[in-house]
Amino acid sequence: MPIPYPAVLVLSLTAIVAVYSLGMAGVYALPWMMFFTAITASIYGLIPGLLSAAASVAGLHLFRSSLLDYLVMGFILFLSAYLAHQVGESLRRAHRRAKQLAQVQEVFLQGLEVVPRFFERHQLLRELPRLLSRLLRNSHLRIWVFSGAGRVELLEAEGPEAPSELVWQALRERRPVWLEPARVAWLPGGGSYELALPLLMREEPVAVLQIVRTEAWRPEELELFSRLAQTIGRQLEHLHDLELRRLLLQVADRLATADSKYEVARTALRSLMPALGMEAGAVLQYRRGVLRGIAWEIPKELRPKLVPLARELQCHQGPAWQAYHSGMPFFTESYSAHPGALPELKQLGFETLVAYPVHTRDAMKGRVVLVLAHRGRLAWTRGRKEILLGVERLLSSALERALQDELYQRINRLLTEAWSYPSQEVYHRILEAAVELVPGSKTGSLWIWEKGAYVCRAAVGSAWDCGVQMGEEGMLEWYAEGSAQALEGRPRIRLGGGEGAEATANLCLPVAHQGRVLAYLNLDSSQDPEAFAEDSLAAVQLFATPIATLVHELQNRAALEEAALTDGLTGLYNRRAFDLRLKEEVERARRYRYPLSLLVIDLKNFKPINDHLGHAAGDWALREVARALLQGGRAGDLVFRWGGDEFAVLLPQTDAEGALVVGRRLLAAIGAVCLEGLCLSANLGQATFPQEARSAEELLRLADNRMYADKRASP
Structure with missing residues (x-):
């Protein structure tokens, strides 16, 4: 219940007049003078209180008081004025503190009520200064968002571009810090009191709430603001969990409909890059000694330099290969300083990069590496890493399924197409x-x-x-x-x-x-x-x-x-086999750039053996010739019974001079085949690819012509 100060003043003056009217001594008026003086000093301050005390002392002459009475009662009146002023000032300060504390408590309570209503972290941080500014009068608020690598950004508020030292201190120490008084250049009035509250998520700073005002901070206020910051941090964690859950559900739904490893990788990149704020990304798979790109997402202006790297990364150094060999993720916010940094990425100004191995079942290392990069510097906070880990697990499962399908399809295709x-x-x-x-x-x-x-x-x-x-x-x-x-x-x-x-x-x-x-x-x-x-x-x-x-x-x-391509009498390859192998050997010689020679042999004196000694003797003679050709040849030479008493020999990696040497040796071996005084001999034709012929047909025609020329020249 408020005290009726004006009524007390009126009552005091009335009592003083009554004492004077009754002719009573001044000592009876002293208490009412004290009331009058004390109330004046308490309400209006020390100077008005002292003036009212002086007026009361001056009024004592009406009561015909002695000098001693003047002195004693004057001292009492001036002392009451001083004490009343001190008590009043103390009450006023207490009232102001209580009022301010109530205001802060109102801010805290409304913060507890309003903060959970936000469903996005960015929206909460953006609206927080505006929300609190309506409640904290004569205070200036702003949010500094921590982006990592020693950078903070002012979020949608007027003020300096550079944060104060107190903001950096709050980030470093991860606790509320304050300074009093601080001279803030952008705040009118000069001397001010600053408070920096770090907003933590997973014990890592996300932003700093900066509050500046012209009054000092009291412990009760600091405690309430600290609790408010903790509440905001918990809400940020909750919103992060909700965003992560929504993202993972979305990615899982999209990956479930992906049919190939290419679509799986592309889907993961398109979902993950916006969530992490990355500019470029690629999914690389280890194949035959290199990391080959399965899919990539690269800005149009960067594609000429980055697409070749995304397609095939051969160098066994750098973060991507480090992640593959170690099986551990690699995070950096200063890529240009890394000793294995690729010159192309350094020239483009990439600083933030992650190389994340994608582990499949039973793999000791990530056969697939996810690489994401950004040209600015972004902090790899626990929140970002949680997003990356969650999507990697979904990507791993979907990729394992896609790679298994690819393996089965490739094997089935081998079985069905092999016979062609x-x-x-x-x-x-x-x-x-x-x-x-x-x-x-x-x-x-x-x-x-x-x-x-x-x-x-x-x-x-x-x-x-x-x-x-x-x-x-x-x-x-x-x-x-x-x-x-x-x-x-x-x-x-x-x-x-x-x-x-x-x-x-x-x-x-x-x-x-x-x-x-x-x-x-x-x-x-x-x-x-x-x-x-x-x-x-x-x-x-x-x-x-x-x-x-x-x-x-x-x-x-x-x-x-082999049965279809083998001569039943001699065991040599037959004419059909010769036609096939001639083309194959010519193509092989052309591919590997080595010479190939062909010998065409027509037996002489075979008809007399067949006519005089019988067909059995003729068959024996042909088998002996086949044996002589096989023994007289070299490993890798191919011997054919071309037809009747004609034979052919293919000599891979043999030039014309070498073919003449082999031909003489084979003619000598044939001449050693004799039966009952009848000995065989032969006519020989030789040609060499590519010295003398450019195709299989030319090679055969030239060797055949030379054999007939040798036959015509022989007696």
């Missing part, structure tokens, strides 16, 4: 698919069991040359797991060794069928000693059944083809 290719082409396609699809592979070779030995029938970037043979014991020694494990088709991984001197990791798969190892598939990596892991084993085992099926069928087909 020659045998050697089938082996090469099998190996290419394995090298491309088995994680960690860069090179490889495929060894097939043929005629008592394993023959290298296909090689991709391997140190082995096709055609090289290895015995069964040698291959088992290389496999090093034992024959029982080989017959079970158990793959093995060897680290620190492999094909050739450069290989550092090898994956060997024995392909067994009906109690025999039909083939060995070798895959290698010359750059990573830990290239192969459980995911590699799981992928390579999918090739076992297709390889066994294809090799078995191809060998059966080869046996049938």
Whole structure:
């Protein structure tokens, strides 16, 4: 209940007049004079109180008081004026403090009520100064948003572009800090009191709420503002969780409809980049020793320089390769200072970058690397990392499904299309698919069991040359797991060794069928000693059944083809085989740029043996000629029975001079075939590609013409 100060003043004056009228002593008027003086000093201040005390002392002469009474009562009146002023001032200060505290409490309570109504973090930060400015009179508020790398930005408010030292201190110490008084240049009035409240999310500063006013900060206010900042921080965390949940649901829904790894990667990039504020991004997959782009999102003006890097990243340095080899994410806000930074990215001014390995099941390292970059400097806060981790998990699951589908489709296509290719082409396609699809592979070779030995029938970037043979014991020694494990088709991984001197990791798969190892598939990596892991084993085992099926069928087909291409009497290749191999060998010689010579041989004196000694003797003579041609030739030479008593010999990597030497030797060997005094001889025609002929037809025609010319010239 308020005190009726005017009534007390009137009552005091009335009492003084009554005491004077009754002729009473001044001591009876003293209490009322004290009331009058004290109320005046309490309400209007010390000076009016002292003036009212002086007026009261002057009025004491009406009561005919003594000098001592004047002095005593004057002292009492002046003391009451002073004490009343002090008490009044104290009450006024308490009233102002209570009023201000009530105002701050109102701000706090309304903040608690209003903050949860916002559904976006940016909206909350943008509206916060306006909301609090309506409640905090005579105060100036602004929000400084922390963007990382030593940068803060003023959010939609007037004021200086550079934050005060107190704002930086609040960011560094992550606690409320205040300064009193502080001279703020942009605030009228000069001396002011500043408060900086960091807004934390996941214990990391997101922004700073700066409040400047002309009155000092009291502990109660600081406590309430600190609690308000904590409330805002918790709401920011809640909004971040909601935004992350919405983003992940959206990404999961989009990835569920993605049919290929390209669409999966593109969908993840288009969802993730806006959420993180990134400008450029790519999803890279390790294939055959390089990181190849599955998908990328690059601004139009940057594509000429960045698209080649996104398509294929060969250098084994830099953050992307670091993330691949280590299996750990790489974050940086100063990319240009990194020793492995690519010059193209440095020239374009990229500073913020992440290389994030995408882990699939059973993989010790990320076979896929997600790379995102921004030309400015952005902080890799826990919030951004949580978004990245959540999307990476969805991307990992979707990519694993897409890569598995790709593997199955490629194997099925091999099985369905294999019969439309020659045998050697089938082996090469099998190996290419394995090298491309088995994680960690860069090179490889495929060894097939043929005629008592394993023959290298296909090689991709391997140190082995096709055609090289290895015995069964040698291959088992290389496999090093034992024959029982080989017959079970158990793959093995060897680290620190492999094909050739450069290989550092090898994956060997024995392909067994009906109690025999039909083939060995070798895959290698010359750059990573830990290239192969459980995911590699799981992928390579999918090739076992297709390889066994294809090799078995191809060998059966080869046996049938060999029967169709072999002369039944001599065991040599027949005319049909000659027509096929001639074209193949000419094309091979053209591709590898080596000479190829052809010898055409027509026997002489064969008809007398056949006519006088019988057809059995003639057959014997032909078999002996075939044996002489095979023994007189070299490894790699191809001998054909062209028809009747005519033969042909293909000499790969042999020029004209070398062919003449081989021809003389073969003629001598034929001359040694004799029966009952009848000895054979032959006419010879020779031609060489590309010295003398430019095609298979020209080569055959020239050699045939020379053979007939030799026949006409001989007696």
